[in-house]
Amino acid sequence: MPTSSCAEYVASLLAEGAFRLGEIQVTPDFSLSHREDAGKDDLEVSTDPWKALEIARYDDGGRYRALKTAANLRHGWRLQLADSSEVLTALDFFYPAAIGMMVAHQAGNLTATPLRVTLERQSGMYAVVRKLNGEQAVAVVSRLCCGAVPCLRRKIWSLTCDGPPLESVTRNTPGQREVPLLCSEACNLFVAAGRHVVKGDPAPAGE
Numbered sequence: 001m002p003t004s005s006c007a008e009y010v011a012s013l014l015a016e017g018a019f020r021l022g023e024i025q026v027t028p029d030f031s032l033s034h035r036e037d038a039g040k041d042d043l044e045v046s047t048d049p050w051k052a053l054e055i056a057r058y059d060d061g062g063r064y065r066a067l068k069t070a071a072n073l074r075h076g077w078r079l080q081l082a083d084s085s086e087v088l089t090a091l092d093f094f095y096p097a098a099i100g101m102m103v104a105h106q107a108g109n110l111t112a113t114p115l116r117v118t119l120e121r122q123s124g125m126y127a128v129v130r131k132l133n134g135e136q137a138v139a140v141v142s143r144l145c146c147g148a149v150p151c152l153r154r155k156i157w158s159l160t161c162d163g164p165p166l167e168s169v170t171r172n173t174p175g176q177r178e179v180p181l182l183c184s185e186a187c188n189l190f191v192a193a194g195r196h197v198v199k200g201d202p203a204p205a206g207e
């Protein structure tokens with residue numbers, strides 16, 4: 001997907017006013033902050049979009065965020081950026097490929113991959129996850145995607161080619177302009193968690 005499409009999409013979002021993506025509030029003056037920090041004036045301010053990489057790495061308690069779309073983005077910062085292209089750069093660091101997926105979705109080009117297809121593709125040490133059954137898959141969804149610290153991506157994939165999308169967690173706020181975080185295919189953490197379930201291992205910390 002051409003980057004210019006993503007850039008144009010972000011520019012058009014900003015032209016229409018403030019919007020939210022996951023836990024981030026973006027305002028038309030190219031400012032990003034945690035949505036719960038909007039309006040606070042005691043935030044650590046940076047003008048560097050690459051600072052997003054550092055901010056996204058750990059939660060408020062200093063724990064590593066393996067899942068970048070988990071609802072545990074740290075607070076206390078504001079990025080005051082120069083233009084919409086820097087906003088896109090920062091958003092891509094916070095939520096990799098989220099804007100690209102929305103652009104593809106709007107163009108009718110985003111295809112959901114059923115979980116069975118994702119699992120059948122696994123090889124090597126992950127090949128065992130092909131044995132994950134439907135009940136176990138739903139358990140992984142409840143524990144990883146919709147757990148105590150839920151993933152904010154909205155799943156559009158299903159267990160099988162003709163099944164309905166699995167239940168998702170969303171944190172939309174009435175009256176706010178939200179750009180959804182889409183999940184078109186089970187992520188690596190899902191596959192890893194499914195492998196643990198099939199092998200009967202205890203759930204790794206953080207799941």
Ligand code: SF4
Nearest residue numbers: 145151183186187190
């Ligand atoms: S499979 Fe999708 S919804 Fe579930 S944790 Fe991974 S990215 Fe989030």
